[in-house]
Amino acid sequence: MMKGMTAEQKAELARKFTEAIPHCKALGMVLEKLEDGEAIMSMPYDEKLIGDPRTGVIHGGAVSALLDTCCGSAVMSHPKAPAITATIDLRIDYMRPATPGQKITAKATCYHVTRSVAFVRAVALDEDEGRPVATASGAFTADGDPKRRSTEISNDITDDVSEGGAA
Amino acid sequence: MTLPPNHKRPEPVEVVKQRRDAALSGLVDGVPYVQFLGIQVERHGDELTAILPFDDKLIGNPMLPAIHGGVTAAFLETAAVIQLSWSTLWEDMESGSLDPSTLGPGHMPYLPKTIDLSIDYLRSGLPRDAYARARVVRQGRRYASVHVEAWQDRREKLYAQATGHFLMPGS
Numbered sequence: 001m002m003k004g005m006t007a008e009q010k011a012e013l014a015r016k017f018t019e020a021i022p023h024c025k026a027l028g029m030v031l032e033k034l035e036d037g038e039a040i041m042s043m044p045y046d047e048k049l050i051g052d053p054r055t056g057v058i059h060g061g062a063v064s065a066l067l068d069t070c071c072g073s074a075v076m077s078h079p080k081a082p083a084i085t086a087t088i089d090l091r092i093d094y095m096r097p098a099t100p101g102q103k104i105t106a107k108a109t110c111y112h113v114t115r116s117v118a119f120v121r122a123v124a125l126d127e128d129e130g131r132p133v134a135t136a137s138g139a140f141t142a143d144g145d146p147k148r149r150s151t152e153i154s155n156d157i158t159d160d161v162s163e164g165g166a167a
Numbered sequence: 168m169t170l171p172p173n174h175k176r177p178e179p180v181e182v183v184k185q186r187r188d189a190a191l192s193g194l195v196d197g198v199p200y201v202q203f204l205g206i207q208v209e210r211h212g213d214e215l216t217a218i219l220p221f222d223d224k225l226i227g228n229p230m231l232p233a234i235h236g237g238v239t240a241a242f243l244e245t246a247a248v249i250q251l252s253w254s255t256l257w258e259d260m261e262s263g264s265l266d267p268s269t270l271g272p273g274h275m276p277y278l279p280k281t282i283d284l285s286i287d288y289l290r291s292g293l294p295r296d297a298y299a300r301a302r303v304v305r306q307g308r309r310y311a312s313v314h315v316e317a318w319q320d321r322r323e324k325l326y327a328q329a330t331g332h333f334l335m336p337g338s
């Protein structure tokens with residue numbers, strides 16, 4: 001999806017992508033990479049996301065929101081996947097609390113797509129990348145209509161970004 | 168009419184309500200993220216219903232529009248944690264061994280920690296208020312299993328459900 005683009009265009013596309021989703025914007029999510037079924041997305045530490053006021057650790061729900069978005073993005077960037085997808089199920093395992101003050105980064109891989117279902121796994125990390133904060137695995141809907149491929153839509157967005165960049 | 172010699176007059180209803188509402192508020196109002204999502208909790212006796220009033224910032228798909236799946240996950244998890252803490256607090260609160268005035272922002276009770284959460288997305292979340300009720304299926308000394316259901320317009324038409332496992336505080 002981001003191949004053949006300049007760094008500025010990639011950044012612009014990533015910004016547009018997350019800004020189009022109100023909840024992602026509200027959480028300050030940033031799409032850092034999106035290519036062939038792989039997505040990397042980060043979320044800065046913010047006091048409004050605190051789940052335990054005693055320690056300042058962010059709420060598991062905010063980590064879930066990041067993992068869910070990242071998984072959905074990975075599905076949409078898969079060459080065989082649909083433009084539109086919805087979560088069927090998602091299981092999240094929490095390994096440890098995220099360290100307060102640190103950015104959370106989610107990495108998702110869409111590892112298999114059938115005509116109806118896309119399978120994804122993801123991991124959420126803070127700055128200590130050796131010890132995961134949470135992992136997720138899920139199934140997402142995949143549109144059976146071959147006319148609606150994610151690449152067409154992403155090309156539309158890409159064209160849009162390129163035009164914007166030239167203006 | 169004569170009362171049995173060991174009869175104890177029931178507490179005034181205001182006293183009971185005040186105590187229970189204060190304990191609940193301690194669980195809900197002290198968590199910034201719960202406030203950020205705008206989650207409220209309604210209480211009828213010991214039964215809790217979590218409410219997520221719709222807001223534009225909860226949208227995950229602007230075209231439909233639909234509530235973000237991550238918001239639904241967070242809502243279900245929050246409802247489960249509050250229910251579990253509430254069930255644990257209830258005995259202590261009713262027996263008087265816990266003073267609810269000691270709860271609240273800055274004096275949160277220790278909350279259960281989520282081990283895992285498995286969410287079933289049954290329908291897309293419509294741009295309107297959502298409700299959730301959780302049931303503690305099993306609670307041991309260390310671990311608890313909680314099931315939670317969420318709906319929007321009709322109670323029997325769930326839009327999501329989840330099962331979560333939690334580590335109890337102090338274990």
